[in-house]
Amino acid sequence: MGIFFSFSVVVALTVIAFAGVWIPGMQYFFGVVIPYLAVLVFLVGVVLKVAKWGRSPVPFRIPTTCGQQQSLPWIKHSKYDNPQTTGQVIIRMVLEVFLFRSLFRNLRTEMNDGRVTYGSDKILWLAGLLFHISFFIVLIRHLRFFIEPVPSFINMIDALDGFVQVGVPHLLLTGVLLVAAGGYLLFRRINNSQVRHISLPADYFPLLLIIGIALSGIIMRYFVKVDIVSVKAFTLGLVSLRPRTPAGIGAIFYIHLFLISALLVYFPFSKLMHMGGVFLSPTRNLANNNREVRHVNPWNYDVKVHSYAAYEDEFREKMKEAGIPVEKE
Amino acid sequence: MYNGGKIIFGLIIFLAIVTFPFYSNLGGSAKKAMPSLDTPEIYALATKECVRSGEYMKKEHMKVLDEWRDEVVREGKREKISVGGTELEKSLQNGCMHCHSNKEQFCTECHKYAGIDPYCWDCHFDRGEGRL
Numbered sequence: 001m002g003i004f005f006s007f008s009v010v011v012a013l014t015v016i017a018f019a020g021v022w023i024p025g026m027q028y029f030f031g032v033v034i035p036y037l038a039v040l041v042f043l044v045g046v047v048l049k050v051a052k053w054g055r056s057p058v059p060f061r062i063p064t065t066c067g068q069q070q071s072l073p074w075i076k077h078s079k080y081d082n083p084q085t086t087g088q089v090i091i092r093m094v095l096e097v098f099l100f101r102s103l104f105r106n107l108r109t110e111m112n113d114g115r116v117t118y119g120s121d122k123i124l125w126l127a128g129l130l131f132h133i134s135f136f137i138v139l140i141r142h143l144r145f146f147i148e149p150v151p152s153f154i155n156m157i158d159a160l161d162g163f164v165q166v167g168v169p170h171l172l173l174t175g176v177l178l179v180a181a182g183g184y185l186l187f188r189r190i191n192n193s194q195v196r197h198i199s200l201p202a203d204y205f206p207l208l209l210i211i212g213i214a215l216s217g218i219i220m221r222y223f224v225k226v227d228i229v230s231v232k233a234f235t236l237g238l239v240s241l242r243p244r245t246p247a248g249i250g251a252i253f254y255i256h257l258f259l260i261s262a263l264l265v266y267f268p269f270s271k272l273m274h275m276g277g278v279f280l281s282p283t284r285n286l287a288n289n290n291r292e293v294r295h296v297n298p299w300n301y302d303v304k305v306h307s308y309a310a311y312e313d314e315f316r317e318k319m320k321e322a323g324i325p326v327e328k329e
Numbered sequence: 330m331y332n333g334g335k336i337i338f339g340l341i342i343f344l345a346i347v348t349f350p351f352y353s354n355l356g357g358s359a360k361k362a363m364p365s366l367d368t369p370e371i372y373a374l375a376t377k378e379c380v381r382s383g384e385y386m387k388k389e390h391m392k393v394l395d396e397w398r399d400e401v402v403r404e405g406k407r408e409k410i411s412v413g414g415t416e417l418e419k420s421l422q423n424g425c426m427h428c429h430s431n432k433e434q435f436c437t438e439c440h441k442y443a444g445i446d447p448y449c450w451d452c453h454f455d456r457g458e459g460r461l
Contacts (some may be wrong), residue, residue, distance in 0.1 A: 042347075043344065043347065043348070045402035046343070047340055047344070050339075051340075053336075054330040054331060054333060054336040055330055055331070057331050058331060058332075078442060107355070129432045143350070144444030145443075145444075146353075146354070146441065147350070147353060147354075148354075148357065148359075148360070149441070150441070150442075150443075150444035153443055154445055156444055158444065158446070167395070168390060168392065168394065168395045168445075168447065169445070225388040225389060227387045227388055228445075229361065229362050229387070229439050229442060229443060231362035232361075232362075232442060232443055233359070234362075236354065236357070236359040236360075237359050239350040239351050239358045240354040240355065240356075240357045241351070241354075241355075242359055276339075279339060298331065
């Protein structure tokens with residue numbers, strides 16, 4: 001089963017990082033070489049992938065129509081489910097990207113007394129949204145390790161995130177939410193037999209990897225602590241392109257960093273590219289104006305035509321001689 | 330490329346956001362916060378030591394304070410602590426900050442550097458700050 005393979009890979013990555021840093025000299029490798037390579041692969045990979053998608057022609061409008069198309073004036077047009085103009089498409093995209101509107105329509109399909117029934121299922125939408133928002137806020141929060149002095153809005157996010165003021169260092173809610181929502185998404189894959197049936201290692205791996213990253217971060221913050229000032233001096237060195245060999249930072253930091261590097265390397269080659277892909281989805285980002293505007297197939301060959309008018313011009317005299325009627329004298 | 334303008338525009342925005350930490354730090358000094366131990370009280374100590382080792386305190390000082398808070402406030406265990414031959418109260422303001430009387434150069438130096446705003450200071454304060 002895919003989940004065991006994916007789980008083994010995540011565990012192997014953890015063990016590699018944990019064992020690796022005990023070897024003298026390997027701290028530079030795991031702390032500097034691997035992260036730089038990972039960022040490079042991530043940036044180049046994402047750009048090349050999007051450029052490759054950009055070269056695919058979109059010959060015709062193929063939006064998913066989830067409502068009434070613009071029609072006669074007395075028929076109500078469903079603007080954001082069947083957009084007609086670019087403005088409506090932009091609103092549809094904003095709702096899709098920030099609120100996962102299409103996922104909100106998710107249904108639960110079940111057999112009840114031999115009949116197929118469809119029920120509302122908003123938990124997937126809620127967990128998916130929480131997972132993404134939490135991950136995003138966690139990322140923003142991490143900017144405090146990459147900017148000196150730390151901008152006040154990051155301190156504000158940190159204060160809001162930790163407003164429950166539990167423990168020291170204070171508990172940050174998005175970290176917990178990230179693991180909880182990711183855990184639900186994993187649970188759903190395993191628990192729901194239909195979803196389990198279509199789940200591949202490529203579905204389990206990113207989920208397990210992100211949960212692993214979140215857990216290693218939580219362990220590092222609350223349980224096996226590291227010297228955070230040394231960590232920031234090290235990360236600042238990385239981003240100012242003057243890397244210094246990290247010294248006196250615990251192994252848990254290298255595990256965290258190595259799992260993130262693995263995620264960055266894996267990103268451009270995986271389903272995680274939905275980050276860029278959502279903007280390039282022809283079923284979302286096209287207006288349904290097939291009847292209003294003429295769309296010419298972009299790969300049409302420029303056919304040399306010989307129209308009847310030109311034909312007649314060429315053979316008019318011969319046609320007259322042969323007694324064939326002509327349109328123009 | 331089809332719709333090349335829009336796609337390239339999107340890619341540029343993506344790169345501008347993702348590489349922000351890099352270009353915003355170009356030419357930066359990448360300095361490291363250095364908490365100062367330079368106070369008259371520390372010089373006056375018979376032996377220069379803290380309640381725990383410096384290595385431990387770097388990572389776990391908040392845990393020590395949290396435990397002290399529970400012991401003093403909840404369990405009433407107010408026995409003195411001995412640091413470098415001096416008897417001190419088990420307290421942030423009267424214990425730790427007896428020696429570390431330089432809050433700005435000691436506490437805030439690292440907290441600010443790491444973007445941490447501990448809620449200790451919602452109630453506690455530095456002798457010099459003159460708040461009450």
